[in-house]
Amino acid sequence: MEPITQGMTGAAVEDIQERLRSIEYAIDEGERRRQEFGPSTARAVVHFRLDHGLPLGTEVDTNMWVALVDETYKMGDRTLYLRLPNFHGADVRQLQMCLNILGFSAGEVDGYYGPHTEAAVKLFQESIGALPDGMMFPDTFDAIERLHHVWAGKPATGPHPLGAMGFARAADVLESVSISIAAEDPISRNVAGRIWNLASATNEKSGLDIVESPDRKRPDDVAVLVLGTTPPPADFTKPNVVIDDPSTLARRIRTAAMSSKDPVPIVRIQLSPGGPNYNGTFTVSDAQTYAVMLLDAICAAFNG
Numbered sequence: 001m002e003p004i005t006q007g008m009t010g011a012a013v014e015d016i017q018e019r020l021r022s023i024e025y026a027i028d029e030g031e032r033r034r035q036e037f038g039p040s041t042a043r044a045v046v047h048f049r050l051d052h053g054l055p056l057g058t059e060v061d062t063n064m065w066v067a068l069v070d071e072t073y074k075m076g077d078r079t080l081y082l083r084l085p086n087f088h089g090a091d092v093r094q095l096q097m098c099l100n101i102l103g104f105s106a107g108e109v110d111g112y113y114g115p116h117t118e119a120a121v122k123l124f125q126e127s128i129g130a131l132p133d134g135m136m137f138p139d140t141f142d143a144i145e146r147l148h149h150v151w152a153g154k155p156a157t158g159p160h161p162l163g164a165m166g167f168a169r170a171a172d173v174l175e176s177v178s179i180s181i182a183a184e185d186p187i188s189r190n191v192a193g194r195i196w197n198l199a200s201a202t203n204e205k206s207g208l209d210i211v212e213s214p215d216r217k218r219p220d221d222v223a224v225l226v227l228g229t230t231p232p233p234a235d236f237t238k239p240n241v242v243i244d245d246p247s248t249l250a251r252r253i254r255t256a257a258m259s260s261k262d263p264v265p266i267v268r269i270q271l272s273p274g275g276p277n278y279n280g281t282f283t284v285s286d287a288q289t290y291a292v293m294l295l296d297a298i299c300a301a302f303n304g
Contacts, residue, residue, distance in 0.1 A: 001061070001062050001065060003060060004016060004037065004060040005058070005059045005060075006038070006041070006042045006058055008036075008037045009034065009035050009036050009037065010035055013035050013036065013041070014035040016041070016065075017031070017035075017041055017044075020045070020048060020068070023071055023090075025047060025048060026040065027040050027044055028040035028041075042058040045058050045060060045064070046058055048064070049064060052064075052067050070088055070111070071090050073090050073092075074090070074091055074094070075091045075094040075095055076091070076141040076145070077091055078091065079136060079137055080095065080113050080136035081118070081134060081136065082113060082114070082115065082117075082118040082134060082201050083201075084201065084204055086112040086114050087112075088111050088112050089111060090111070092117065093109055093111040095113075095117070095121075095136065095144070096108075096109045096110075096111075096117055096120075098144055098147075098151045099117070099120040099124060099144075100120075101151040102124065102144075102147060102151055104121075104123045105120055106119075106120035106121075107120075114201075114202060115198040115202055115292060115295065118134040118201075119134070119198075119289065119291075119292040121134050121135075121140065122134045122288055123289070124143075124144070130143070132288075170203075170296065170299040171202050171203040172203075173299040173302060173303045174205075174206040174207060174299065175203050175205045175206065175207065176207070177207050177222050178207040178220045179207065179221060179222060179223050179224070179298065180208075180209055180210070180211040180216075180217045180218055180221050181195060181196070181208065181210050181211070181224075181225045181226075181227065182210070182211050182216075182224065182225070182226045183226070183227045183228075184226065184227065184228040184229070184230075185228065185229055185230075190287045191227055191271065191294070194287055195208070195294055196209070196210050197291075198291055198292065199295055202295075207220075208298070214266050217264055221264050222264070222302065223265045223267060223302065224265070225267050226266065226267070226268045226269065227269050227271060227294075228269070228271065229270070230270070232268060236268070238260070238266050239256035239257070239259060239260055239265075239267050239268065240269075240270055241253055241256050241267060241268070243270065243272050243290070243293070246297070249294075249297040250296070250298075250300035251301070253267060253297055253298065253301040254301040257301065257302075272290075
């Protein structure tokens with residue numbers, strides 16, 4: 001787009017003024033009536049650019065316009081779902097805050113509708129008996145709005161371990177390392193498949209892949225992770241990491257990989273089914289929760 005600069009008038013200027021006013025930047029009433037890009041509009045533009053990490057200036061260029069549109073979305077204005085590039089904006093931030101307060105961890109409130117946010121949406125949808133498709137259509141927005149009295153004006157309590165890495169860092173790790181995942185049983189294969197889907201959605205150049213067995217690893221792999229749901233046999237000699245404390249999971253995976261005696265570390269990760277609180281069931285929600293938790297831990301473990 002051609003930059004919109006001081007001295008211009010018209011509908012485009014009016015649109016910019018209304019968007020800036022909607023997020024509480026002051027615009028002179030006379031300038032608004034005349035649809036004039038005057039001194040107060042220029043000041044508002046300067047402050048907006050400063051507040052959003054854009055190069056200083058008084059013009060509205062493409063980068064500022066995109067940031068301004070993002071900031072003026074309100075929750076429910078548009079359908080949200082996992083895609084590349086991720087949806088981004090104030091509406092996504094508000095959704096993430098609501099989900100975190102309601103107890104469905106969307107991770108870091110970064111304004112990106114990434115894998116962690118999609119997983120939280122699916123858990124919320126499942127909790128209200130809706131189809132857990134991770135897509136924010138009006139019915140799901142309405143369900144969250146009906147809980148307005150629960151989340152309005154309240155801070156999100158933490159920590160939210162599923163969002164430890166953040167979208168940008170996780171995407172960078174996935175592109176920079178090659179990791180293969182194998183699975184021992186149907187539940188583990190389900191979780192492995194979900195991890196692969198999440199990784200591919202986070203970064204289309206993801207180096208994470210699924211292999212049939214550890215001996216089918218790729219030449220450039222830095223590690224092979226084997227998922228299983230039962231304790232390993234007594235004669236098992238590879239490192240085995242149990243998912244019993246999400247807050248330390250990444251550190252334990254990293255330590256296990258570093259302690260491996262194999263040229264390419266092979267680390268077994270034992271999922272919780274079979275533990276003391278396991279009731280014999282494993283839902284779609286469980287699989288998605290494990291997938292998000294593991295992908296985040298893998299990215300943190302192999303970061304750097």
